[in-house]
Amino acid sequence: MARKRPSPALGTTIVLEYDSKILAGNPLGDPHSRKVGVWLPPGYDGGVVRGKTSRRGKRYPVLFDLVGYTGSGLAHLNWRPFDENVPERVARLTHERKMGPCIVVLPDCFTSLGGNQYINTSAMGRYADHLIHEIVPFIDREFRTLASREHRGLFGKSSGGYGAIVHGMLYPSCWGAVANHSGDALFDFCYLTDWPRTLNELDRFRKRRRMPGRMDVPKDERGANRGVDDGRARRFLEFVWGKEKLSDGEAHALMNLAMAATYDPDPKAPLGFRLPFNLETGEIIAARWKQWQKHDPINMVSTYKANLKTLRLIYIDCGWRDQYYLHYGARILSKRLAKAGVKHVYEEFDDNHSSIDYRMDVSLPLLYRALKP
Numbered sequence: 001m002a003r004k005r006p007s008p009a010l011g012t013t014i015v016l017e018y019d020s021k022i023l024a025g026n027p028l029g030d031p032h033s034r035k036v037g038v039w040l041p042p043g044y045d046g047g048v049v050r051g052k053t054s055r056r057g058k059r060y061p062v063l064f065d066l067v068g069y070t071g072s073g074l075a076h077l078n079w080r081p082f083d084e085n086v087p088e089r090v091a092r093l094t095h096e097r098k099m100g101p102c103i104v105v106l107p108d109c110f111t112s113l114g115g116n117q118y119i120n121t122s123a124m125g126r127y128a129d130h131l132i133h134e135i136v137p138f139i140d141r142e143f144r145t146l147a148s149r150e151h152r153g154l155f156g157k158s159s160g161g162y163g164a165i166v167h168g169m170l171y172p173s174c175w176g177a178v179a180n181h182s183g184d185a186l187f188d189f190c191y192l193t194d195w196p197r198t199l200n201e202l203d204r205f206r207k208r209r210r211m212p213g214r215m216d217v218p219k220d221e222r223g224a225n226r227g228v229d230d231g232r233a234r235r236f237l238e239f240v241w242g243k244e245k246l247s248d249g250e251a252h253a254l255m256n257l258a259m260a261a262t263y264d265p266d267p268k269a270p271l272g273f274r275l276p277f278n279l280e281t282g283e284i285i286a287a288r289w290k291q292w293q294k295h296d297p298i299n300m301v302s303t304y305k306a307n308l309k310t311l312r313l314i315y316i317d318c319g320w321r322d323q324y325y326l327h328y329g330a331r332i333l334s335k336r337l338a339k340a341g342v343k344h345v346y347e348e349f350d351d352n353h354s355s356i357d358y359r360m361d362v363s364l365p366l367l368y369r370a371l372k373p
Helices: 051-055 073-077 086-095 125-142 157-169 192-203 232-241 247-262 286-293 297-309 326-339 358-372
Strands: 012-019 033-040 061-067 103-105 152-157 176-183 311-319 346-350
Touching: 012 073, 033 073, 033 086, 033 125, 051 326, 061 073, 061 125, 061 358, 073 086, 073 103, 073 125, 086 103, 086 297, 103 125, 125 157, 152 157, 152 358, 157 176, 157 297, 192 232, 192 247, 232 247, 247 286, 286 358, 297 311, 311 326, 311 358, 326 346, 346 358
Parallel strands: 061 103, 061 152, 152 176, 176 311, 311 346
Antiparallel strands: 012 033, 033 103
């Protein structure tokens, strides 16, 4: 879209606040009161009326929007230059009759580690349970939804795409269709290759400053070779939490710590999670990396293929120039889905990982058709 143009009838966007019991007391001390964006389509009678009075009239399918790392659902409500936010996009697609009216929910699952993969972890909080057992019933109570998994879907990009496909695997009783845009997969490519830079960032917060000259590596690596923080990760987090602007290296280091907290939590370890590398030598710790690989979608297909087969739609796409190399993971994911006999749609496009919301023009109509009454 080269220019901002007059929008069709935009429907109604409201922001609610939900006081979560599940997120209360989460390990990071993040807020348990969360704002939830909800977009109601044009024609939703009494658009801002909620509760008992909203039960009268037409009911709608519901799409949940899972944002990527560093995002929150409310960010998808922001005005955007030369582009559409999510409500504007859905309103246009509905106006053009490429999809029918639906309700769109934009939850907030942001954390102090910069984001979320939308699964339960003792190191960050039970965000899958928060979505399924709190936000979904809350939306069904407050709005005229078609309150069943056959009419409820998920879509997301990057970490949100990961959340969508993994929720389809783990929680098919809640979700009927999923769309995964450039979701995390093939961890050996998308995470492993970025860890050397993260080790350099963490090294700045080593207890003893490095000095030129002879080194005693066996002595230096004591406490840094067991997959637990020797204090440098804690000091790094304290540093970045005190900054307003992170460097690219700092942001990616924070992301890798968030992934460690997601994929290898350990309540007995410092910070509540384990690290997959020897912090001094950079050697991979095989037992720790194995824990990450258990959460890789390409490795989960065989275990959850029966659940995946119940979904009305699995849509996956990725740009073939993705700078995190996620197109390779997407291809393997598609290959393994096909081998398991799981029907799905896989598309590639000529772009990278950034600014690809225009791909929703493909996925959202497909989701609506899969979930419509």
